[in-house]
Amino acid sequence: MDQPENRQFRLIRRPVGQATRRDFEFRTDPPRRPAEGEIMVRVEYLSLDPAMRRWMHEGKSYITPVKLGDVMRALGLGTVIESNATGVASGDVMRGVLGVQSIATVVAKDCTKIDPTIAPKPLFLSALGMPGMTAHFGLLEVGQPKAGETVVVSGAAGAVGALVGQIAKIHGCRAVGIAGGAEKCRYITDELGFDAAIDYKSESVPRKLREHCPSGIDVYFDNVGGQILDDCLAQINVRARIVICGAISQYNSTGPIRGPSNYLSLLFNRARMEGMIVLDYVDRYAEGMRAMAGWMHQGKLKSREDIVEGIETFPETLEKLFTGGNFGKLMLKV
């Protein structure tokens, strides 16, 4: 077999603040041949996610940090070019933790075979992938929205947030999104059907929340933390549910994380704040994917991908997540 080269980004130091190119080594190695149970995958798409910033950081988390010298961890999707695992053949399309590299040699059973005839491949990294499952189970299982309630989501034009608002609408809720910039706000109301959008870059979030949530906030799905979390806490209803999905405003913080100073609103309102990690729902992904795919077929759910070409752009493309530069699920086409 013609042995291709494996272009890869290895983490060589722990970033302080924003991760930059200097935190990685971009190099080319011969790919490793698959051992028993392994497969070699030509990586086609890599998912860029806010959580990647956390994986670079040493310290207690839900997952071990990437070791210095290792290929940077990333979810991806690609085609098997050599299999040493039963049940997987060359040509199969697999999704899994492939890493930021062009050729990944990984344990087959840690990957999921996908059927690319159901939907375009990038969708398996967005609405039918981790962001979709995060939105689906985070909102429905942790947020427990009831028809008629008001659901607010931040990062509302992002991979997860855009889906959260649409799933809220499908469940008969009022959906209000917080996003940065007029274009993203127009997108979530005009294209995705949110009831209202708040541009945190140019509008007063507290004032606009009062205006767009006249009955208060029943579910707040938080992707950002910081001031916006506090603004929402100030306007929650009795028995509200706050889903803590992420805190992108804090991930590059070099100082201490900013805690929500309005957390006593949980007390006054007997409300609940609960963390959500999508990996807890792995055994229900099939159910989640069926639901999401069904809504997409019915035209009730739209997904948007922001696909950047070229693995070599990885550090700068990742940065877009933290500057609000992406629009839709950010991924690399390798």
Place this chain on the structure above:
Amino acid sequence: MDQPENRQFRLIRRPVGQATRRDFEFRTDPPRRPAEGEIMVRVEYLSLDPAMRRWMHEGKSYITPVKLGDVMRALGLGTVIESNATGVASGDVMRGVLGVQSIATVVAKDCTKIDPTIAPKPLFLSALGMPGMTAHFGLLEVGQPKAGETVVVSGAAGAVGALVGQIAKIHGCRAVGIAGGAEKCRYITDELGFDAAIDYKSESVPRKLREHCPSGIDVYFDNVGGQILDDCLAQINVRARIVICGAISQYNSTGPIRGPSNYLSLLFNRARMEGMIVLDYVDRYAEGMRAMAGWMHQGKLKSREDIVEGIETFPETLEKLFTGGNFGKLMLKV
């Protein structure tokens, strides 16, 4: 009837920081005769609670603030001296929101008749009263402890905290209390049967939590907020429950409330933080009182009251709550 005088504390300004005598007017008025449905009660015991500080503060809470010029709100217990309500007679012992005054004229149906032959009267303001119901329903309904789990409680020698740890023990949990000073720590371990105590005034809370919670924290019942909340968040287990019952370290704050900067531990651990207001359980008080009284009869549950004589000491006695000067349920004997 011989008309007694009503000595009373009225709130005349909103305290900044610690409430002091200057925030109240102590005056003597003739008591108001009971209108239809009302009773006149000679107040015997007044409960002093951390929540009183919040009631003095304007702003969104679970209850309206005390209006300037009004008698300061307080729970109390006393004997009816004149009744204009059916079902209540002179001599009955009633518990309710009587206010910081020696004679209260209140709506009878807002009060509860108690049977003083069951237990000494002060107990109806501690283990068989609001603190008891707060500990009982807060721990069991919101905290959901399971046998074998580790329950940590702050303010552990206080009215609520001391009961929380004992109820945790009754339910087969490991109980670790955080309190201020060696005497309080000795009390909760030696007298109340907590497994361990941490003296936050002289010990490193993070280090001692690691030592006394070798399997991590499953339930943290928070009465204090601030640094101790952060210290506990750093050591919670997956699916831990944090009961937010109070935040006494923050109530006198003149700056912004300090939010828990370790709140993302909720995310990493898929944990839950939930507020608890005892008033939500009013219709289950009878059940709670039966359980608490039963455990007391069996010698499994102890209650300690810190009774200060003289209504005229109210402002200074209240201050003890915030300086850690009280030991057990603080109340005034009028």
